[in-house]
Amino acid sequence: MAKKVLVVDDEKLIVKGIRFSLEQDGMEVDCAYDGEEAVEMAKAGKYDIILLDLMLPKMDGLEVCQQIREFSNVPVVMLTAKGDDMDKILGLEYGADDYITKPFNILEVKARIKAIMRRTGNDHEEKEKARTLEVGDLRMDCEGRRVFIAGKEINLTAKEFDVLELLVNNPNKVYSRENLLNIVWGYEYPGDVRTVDVHIRRLREKIETNPSEPKYVHTKWGVGYYFQA
Numbered sequence: 001m002a003k004k005v006l007v008v009d010d011e012k013l014i015v016k017g018i019r020f021s022l023e024q025d026g027m028e029v030d031c032a033y034d035g036e037e038a039v040e041m042a043k044a045g046k047y048d049i050i051l052l053d054l055m056l057p058k059m060d061g062l063e064v065c066q067q068i069r070e071f072s073n074v075p076v077v078m079l080t081a082k083g084d085d086m087d088k089i090l091g092l093e094y095g096a097d098d099y100i101t102k103p104f105n106i107l108e109v110k111a112r113i114k115a116i117m118r119r120t121g122n123d124h125e126e127k128e129k130a131r132t133l134e135v136g137d138l139r140m141d142c143e144g145r146r147v148f149i150a151g152k153e154i155n156l157t158a159k160e161f162d163v164l165e166l167l168v169n170n171p172n173k174v175y176s177r178e179n180l181l182n183i184v185w186g187y188e189y190p191g192d193v194r195t196v197d198v199h200i201r202r203l204r205e206k207i208e209t210n211p212s213e214p215k216y217v218h219t220k221w222g223v224g225y226y227f228q229a
Contacts, residue, residue: 002027002028003027003028003048003049004027004029004030004045004048005022005027005029005030005047005048005049005051006029006031006038006041006047006050007022007029007030007031007051008032008035008037008038008050008051008053008064009033009053009056009079010033010034010053010055010056011053012033017106018051018109021106021109021110022110022113025110030045030047033057034056034057034058035056035057035058035060036058036059038052038056038068039064039067039068042068043071047074048075048117049113049117050068050074050077051113052064052065052076052077052078053079053080054078054080054081055080061079062094063094065078065095066095069094069095069157071155073145073155073156073158073161074158075097075098075117076095076157077096077097077099077100077112077116078096078098078100079100079104080099080100080101080102081101092191092195092198093202095157095202097157097159098189099191111188116158119158119185119186133165133168133169135216136215136216137149138168138216140164140165142165145158145161147161147164147207154207155206156203156206157199157202159184159199160199160202160203162184163180163184163196163199163203164203164207164227166183167227168227170227171228172227172228173226173227174220174224174226175224175225175226176223177196177197178193179224180196180224180225181195181196196225200217200225214228216228
């Protein structure tokens with residue numbers, strides 16, 4: 001089945017170029033030109049990935065991403081003309097999985113899309129080893145990529161799920177921030193270890209009763225993070 005991509009940008013020439021290039025690779029592409037339209041389309045359609053511009057009419061990309069996260073964990077890649085690191089980190093804090101800075105090379109965009117799709121478990125081989133993991137009140141449905149705490153479903157982003165799955169599968173093993181970045185985001189990812197800290201903090205806010213005294217995801221000071229079995 002063809003992968004479905006939603007491209008959101010108010011610059012129609014950019015959208016046209018991305019659409020043409022992705023369709024050449026056999027992907028199915030829908031387009032939106034403002035924030036409100038993007039949220040509506042994300043609700044109505046099932047997408048494998050969303051390319052989302054930061055600066056949009058009606059609602060900016062961060063707000064769009066935040067709203068999408070309320071009902072979906074579809075991978076979101078922010079497109080930003082701003083080179084400032086804090087903008088990129090902020091994008092990730094709002095639930096984005098990656099970012100690409102404009103002007104970009106379309107080959108880089110395609111490579112990043114394929115890497116993210118491989119890593120977010122759309123791969124059938126990955127699903128072969130899927131199972132349910134249970135620790136205390138925490139239950140992970142690895143095939144459905146769903147997480148429950150005391151029976152209540154917790155909506156994690158694709159990256160938050162990937163980090164938690166890795167830690168749960170390797171209890172008490174301490175991973176450095178660099179290790180987590182390389183394993184979960186991939187060696188080609190241009191961000192730095194602050195990305196890991198942001199995701200761990202967001203993950204704790206979602207799965208821990210008291211994030212400042214975590215029960216599941218712990219910090220080994222000066223070393224990294226681990227899951228308490």
